[in-house]
Amino acid sequence: MTDPRALRLEGVAKRFGDGAGAIQAVAPCDVAIARGTTTALVGPSGCGKSTLLRMIAGLEAPTDGGILFGGETPDTLRRRAGLAMAFQDAALLPWLRLRGNVALGRKLARRVPDAAADDALIRLVGLAGFERRRPAELSGGMRQRAAIARALAGDPDLLLLDEPFGAVDELTRERLNAELAPLWDARGTTTLLVTHSVIEAVRLSDRVLVFSPRPARVVADIAVPLARPRHSSAALADLCEAVRAALRG
Numbered sequence: 527m528t529d530p531r532a533l534r535l536e537g538v539a540k541r542f543g544d545g546a547g548a549i550q551a552v553a554p555c556d557v558a559i560a561r562g563t564t565t566a567l568v569g570p571s572g573c574g575k576s577t578l579l580r581m582i583a584g585l586e587a588p589t590d591g592g593i594l595f596g597g598e599t600p601d602t603l604r605r606r607a608g609l610a611m612a613f614q615d616a617a618l619l620p621w622l623r624l625r626g627n628v629a630l631g632r633k634l635a636r637r638v639p640d641a642a643a644d645d646a647l648i649r650l651v652g653l654a655g656f657e658r659r660r661p662a663e664l665s666g667g668m669r670q671r672a673a674i675a676r677a678l679a680g681d682p683d684l685l686l687l688d689e690p691f692g693a694v695d696e697l698t699r700e701r702l703n704a705e706l707a708p709l710w711d712a713r714g715t716t717t718l719l720v721t722h723s724v725i726e727a728v729r730l731s732d733r734v735l736v737f738s739p740r741p742a743r744v745v746a747d748i749a750v751p752l753a754r755p756r757h758s759s760a761a762l763a764d765l766c767e768a769v770r771a772a773l774r775g
């Protein structure tokens with residue numbers, strides 16, 4: 527029996543458009559994801575990963591099937607601010623300073639204002655000193671990190687990250703991986719992470735789902751039973767190779 531608190535995707539599919547021009551982005555997809563775990567979604571570019579994540583976020587309606595997290599639909603979850611997202615195009619409010627954007631994450635989730643905790647999150651994502659900058663005055667990678675701080679400020683039950691470190695240099699990416707993963711682990715957040723980096727997927731996740739070229743369907747479901755923190759090891763390298771083999775098809 528699946529845990530009723532799990533995230534359950536049952537026959538979830540998405541088609542854009544109708545008739546001859548229709549694009550099947552996601553094939554019917556059945557997945558159960560345990561509460562409090564981190565799952566990476568990897569697959570070829572354009573296969574439908576972001577579409578799947580957007581359906582889980584309630585931003586896109588599935589053409590078929592249903593999604594429940596602990597029995598709640600994405601819409602219900604979103605209305606009570608139980609989920610937070612940090613997507614590729616970090617959508618910060620341009621007129622608010624960094625501190626205001628992070629505080630807004632907490633406010634929208636109807637949490638008690640906590641400037642000290644906001645500052646701690648800003649420090650955690652490596653943006654101390656930039657609190658008074660507006661988004662246009664930050665680099666792309668800094669905006670992505672700001673979006674992660676804002677998402678975490680809401681202390682969500684479900685955290686959806688779409689290429690959150692895509693515009694971040696390799697060293698910063700490694701540091702963020704090492705510092706942020708324990709944070710959402712400790713909070714018991716259920717995290718879904720779309721990434722193109724196989725090593726990032728294996729370092730951060732309890733489980734890696736590998737998707738086929740469009741329409742996305744799960745072609746491999748790889749458990750990552752390694753203790754944290756995960757330094758380079760033969761076991762880690764073997765798991766990366768298993769993910770790469772599944773990607774090659």
Ligand SMILES: Nc1ncnc2c1ncn2[C@@H]1O[C@H](COP(=O)(O)OP(=O)(O)OP(=O)(O)O)[C@@H](O)[C@H]1O
Nearest residue numbers: 542549551569570571572573574575576577578740
């Ligand atoms: N709103 C839309 N209308 C029509 N087609 C769409 C729409 N959104 C996505 N698609 C198409 O659905 C397919 C899957 O797109 P999606 O962004 O989910 O892929 P992805 O796996 O996240 O890609 P990437 O890894 O490159 O970000 C693509 O062919 C894309 O063109």
